[in-house]
Amino acid sequence: MRNGYLVILIFCLLLVSLPNRSSGITRTKPLSIDTPPAKKFDEYGFISLAKEKRRLDRFALELQRRIAATSQILVYGRDQAEVDARIRRIRNYLVKKRGINPYRVLPEGQACRREYKTELWIVPPGAAPPAHADGPKLSPCKVKARNSAHGVTGVMNARRA
Numbered sequence: 001m002r003n004g005y006l007v008i009l010i011f012c013l014l015l016v017s018l019p020n021r022s023s024g025i026t027r028t029k030p031l032s033i034d035t036p037p038a039k040k041f042d043e044y045g046f047i048s049l050a051k052e053k054r055r056l057d058r059f060a061l062e063l064q065r066r067i068a069a070t071s072q073i074l075v076y077g078r079d080q081a082e083v084d085a086r087i088r089r090i091r092n093y094l095v096k097k098r099g100i101n102p103y104r105v106l107p108e109g110q111a112c113r114r115e116y117k118t119e120l121w122i123v124p125p126g127a128a129p130p131a132h133a134d135g136p137k138l139s140p141c142k143v144k145a146r147n148s149a150h151g152v153t154g155v156m157n158a159r160r161a
Contacts, residue, residue, distance in 0.1 A: 038072065038130045042120040052118075056090065059120045060098035071100075072121040072129050075109040083109035086118070 041062060042055050063071055073090055077083040087107040094100045106129070121130045 035126045036124045038121050038123045038127050040119060040130070041122050044118055046116045052090075053093065055120070056093055057098065060094055060100055062122060063094075063100055063104065066122060066124070068125045070104045070106060070123045072123050073105065073107040074119040074121070074130065075107065076113040076115075076117045077109070077111055078113060078116070080109070080111040082116070083111050086116075090118070 041059055044052070044055060047055075059071070063069065071094075073087070075083050075086050075090070077086065087109050091102075091105050091107050094105050095102045106123075119130070123129055
């Protein structure tokens with residue numbers, strides 16, 4: 001009789017310790033404290049094309065070394081056309097000349113800055129992308145309006161998004 005109770009007790013303990021798979025609730029893996037944050041690899045202002053290529057070469061080598069990581073490229077400038085041109089040049093160089101997967105190159109630009117600046121970031125898997133120094137979006141630029149056909153001058157807001 002005593003052995004029967006012991007077997008039932010062990011069976012009940014095993015049943016309680018097994019996870020309940022019929023509940024339909026899936027557990028998500030919590031963010032680990034060990035997840036490394038995004039790391040700024042390089043930052044530069046207005047430099048020559050040759051110097052920029054040397055920096056991009058070092059950045060591409062680091063991306064090739066870290067296969068699972070992505071890159072975040074933040075470009076700041078005075079006007080949107082300049083920012084877009086720099087983004088295209090940097091992305092094309094990394095993808096076409098250095099062979100980086102285009103899905104690993106995530107450029108983002110913001111205009112309305114006094115000075116040109118580029119930040120190159122390495123983003124490990126699971127890490128949050130870097131935040132802009134001025135928050136996620138800048139306010140619209142204040143641009144002086146030129147003389148139009150109607151002779152209107154003044155200050156207007158120009159969208160830079």
